[in-house]
Amino acid sequence: MFEGRDPIYHQIAEAIRGEVLSGALEEEDQVMSTTQYATTYRINPATAAKAFAQLVDEGVLYKRRGVGMFVAPGAAERLRAERRQAFFAEWLDPVIREARLLGLSITDLTDYLTTHADSTPAATTDTEEGR
Amino acid sequence: MTTVTAAPATRRSTRQWTSALSYLLSGYVYMLTLWFWAIALPVVALIMFIVGQNVDQVTTSGVAFTHHGALWFPFSIAIILSVTYLPIHVANGMTRSSFTKAALAVNFIVGLLNAAIATAALLVEREIYDALGWVHGGNDGSGIPVFNGGVLTYALGLAILFLAGQVSGSLIGISYYRLGGWKGTFLLPLGLLPLAAVGLLGLGQGVQWNPWSWTADIAPWGTVAAVLTLIAAGVAFHVLVRDIPIDSKD
Amino acid sequence: MTGYAVHTEALGLSYGRTPALTAITLDLAPGRIHGLLGRNGAGKTTLMSVLASLRRASEGTVRVDGQDPFENEPVMENVCLIRESGDLLTDEKLTTNLNFLEGARPRFDRAYAESLMEDFRLNPRKKPQALSRGQSSAFGAIVGLASRAPLTMFDEVHLGMDAPSRQRFYDELLREFAEHPRTIVLSSHLISEIEHMLETVTILHEGRLLLSGEADDLHSRGATLTGPTAVVDRHVAGLQVVGTRDLGPTRQATVFGELDESALAAATSEGLQVGAVPLQDLFIHLTDTQTEEVS
Numbered sequence: 001m002f003e004g005r006d007p008i009y010h011q012i013a014e015a016i017r018g019e020v021l022s023g024a025l026e027e028e029d030q031v032m033s034t035t036q037y038a039t040t041y042r043i044n045p046a047t048a049a050k051a052f053a054q055l056v057d058e059g060v061l062y063k064r065r066g067v068g069m070f071v072a073p074g075a076a077e078r079l080r081a082e083r084r085q086a087f088f089a090e091w092l093d094p095v096i097r098e099a100r101l102l103g104l105s106i107t108d109l110t111d112y113l114t115t116h117a118d119s120t121p122a123a124t125t126d127t128e129e130g131r
Numbered sequence: 132m133t134t135v136t137a138a139p140a141t142r143r144s145t146r147q148w149t150s151a152l153s154y155l156l157s158g159y160v161y162m163l164t165l166w167f168w169a170i171a172l173p174v175v176a177l178i179m180f181i182v183g184q185n186v187d188q189v190t191t192s193g194v195a196f197t198h199h200g201a202l203w204f205p206f207s208i209a210i211i212l213s214v215t216y217l218p219i220h221v222a223n224g225m226t227r228s229s230f231t232k233a234a235l236a237v238n239f240i241v242g243l244l245n246a247a248i249a250t251a252a253l254l255v256e257r258e259i260y261d262a263l264g265w266v267h268g269g270n271d272g273s274g275i276p277v278f279n280g281g282v283l284t285y286a287l288g289l290a291i292l293f294l295a296g297q298v299s300g301s302l303i304g305i306s307y308y309r310l311g312g313w314k315g316t317f318l319l320p321l322g323l324l325p326l327a328a329v330g331l332l333g334l335g336q337g338v339q340w341n342p343w344s345w346t347a348d349i350a351p352w353g354t355v356a357a358v359l360t361l362i363a364a365g366v367a368f369h370v371l372v373r374d375i376p377i378d379s380k381d
Numbered sequence: 382m383t384g385y386a387v388h389t390e391a392l393g394l395s396y397g398r399t400p401a402l403t404a405i406t407l408d409l410a411p412g413r414i415h416g417l418l419g420r421n422g423a424g425k426t427t428l429m430s431v432l433a434s435l436r437r438a439s440e441g442t443v444r445v446d447g448q449d450p451f452e453n454e455p456v457m458e459n460v461c462l463i464r465e466s467g468d469l470l471t472d473e474k475l476t477t478n479l480n481f482l483e484g485a486r487p488r489f490d491r492a493y494a495e496s497l498m499e500d501f502r503l504n505p506r507k508k509p510q511a512l513s514r515g516q517s518s519a520f521g522a523i524v525g526l527a528s529r530a531p532l533t534m535f536d537e538v539h540l541g542m543d544a545p546s547r548q549r550f551y552d553e554l555l556r557e558f559a560e561h562p563r564t565i566v567l568s569s570h571l572i573s574e575i576e577h578m579l580e581t582v583t584i585l586h587e588g589r590l591l592l593s594g595e596a597d598d599l600h601s602r603g604a605t606l607t608g609p610t611a612v613v614d615r616h617v618a619g620l621q622v623v624g625t626r627d628l629g630p631t632r633q634a635t636v637f638g639e640l641d642e643s644a645l646a647a648a649t650s651e652g653l654q655v656g657a658v659p660l661q662d663l664f665i666h667l668t669d670t671q672t673e674e675v676s
Binding site for chain 3: 147150151153154218219220221222223224225226227228229373374376377
Binding site: 004005007008009034035038039041042043044045046047094097098 | 413414548551552555556558559560577578579580597600601604645650652655656657
């Protein structure tokens, strides 16, 4: 964990978003406390707190005073909607670029997509790039 | 940026020296003092018993010989306090000045304690000597009674002498710690000065180095000069300790 | 927030004629975990000794919680420096040492110390001189944790412990820090294990302050670019390349300095892998170049 150049709190936030999207964390699930997070991943508690604060701002998590952090209702849906918007630009544009370099036509790509869509296992999370 | 310090942290302010003193007295000095006498007195009793079997009449106090031990044993403990306890004291967050106060208070209390025990032992011994028909004389062999100047005067003299021994020990220890082996050894005579001065001041007509007989003919000015010497030595100790660096080279 | 702030200005200290610290101007914010890094002899221990009032600075000012700490009773008893030498009563049992520490440290939590001693399997009836190096280090760590001092500094204490003990120490430090926030300084020349625990990083080199700043900022000051040699070379042109490694046609270049994020994004889009430079590598690089410049 924590290989990328992003600040660690970004990476933590991204990992939690991934867990919410994949359903590993469901709505109203309690997430680990900053202390648990800090000791589990051996990071500074302030770093974990910063990630949580960011997720609270985004509406992914919410805080119950004296109890802890919970996944906000509708968090997965909201994240999914955001991701959908970014999906084509982030994932397919590079594919198209690379395909052009390799002399593959758009038809080749669509053919591939239609034949392989059913045989590829569903990913548990599509946010692994942060790890 | 300052932060509020919780109440318990300041409650003890300026009390470090009493905390150190009680630790030093309980864990260190009381035990060593009591052990010293628990060993010294039976040994003296045994020796005097053997001597008494072989000599017509004993003319010298046996207990008076333990003064050597009661002087030099706490002297060496005082050196140890300066050399090994001081760095631990400061490294655990206590000030040098609290060490100075605690160490001098230990010297004072242990000096008094030893003088009191030694005097009490001499009093008991005198009763035994009287019962046996022996002469309770000082250990200079002159046959002059130990208490010819009065019991209290004797006890006071012993206390000042024992205190001087420990203050010398403290000074010698701190010189070694502060200046290292070479200079520390060079300064050894200076560190011994308080003890030598107090001894000489009270030596009176004694012909040999026998400081504990000085009390027999001590003049008031001698006591005053001895006390002033000890105060000066205490100040010197404070000056050597107050900004002493605790070893930390990396 | 509890914890002492540290501030030094033009701090200098010499051992005789040998300068150990020169012109150190430094701020450590309260309530955070700070890393104090430097090679052996860089002055880490000396700096912490000044903060802990073991030595008086020859020049400059030192403020701990806004006050001069030297011979300042309320400050000194709340500043705890754990050194490898231990600073214990070596011929007294560990329990007696705990008594002593309770007397010396106003916030010392004895029950916590005892529970940690169980965790680390330290026999309270043993004497410090009978402990192995690892056990001594562990006891030092326990003393530092249980002192709850608003400024607690660990001088390479973890280096003496074996790997499982170190992990336990890190976990305990983080838990304790989360529950009882205070200012913590960890000094080391081995960084990889502690790097993510640090919020700020201060690097000393040959008695001088090389840099001091947020750990996150330091991270973004370097990157590794990995990919085909020609592509990598094209992207690192004009950047400060501090090292390259080649594996067949693949090259990994480590760059350092203020990096242009859009240039890095362009590198990514051309198929290069952009990675973080471990703090340890940055540290080695920084202290290496400085040595070369000096010599």
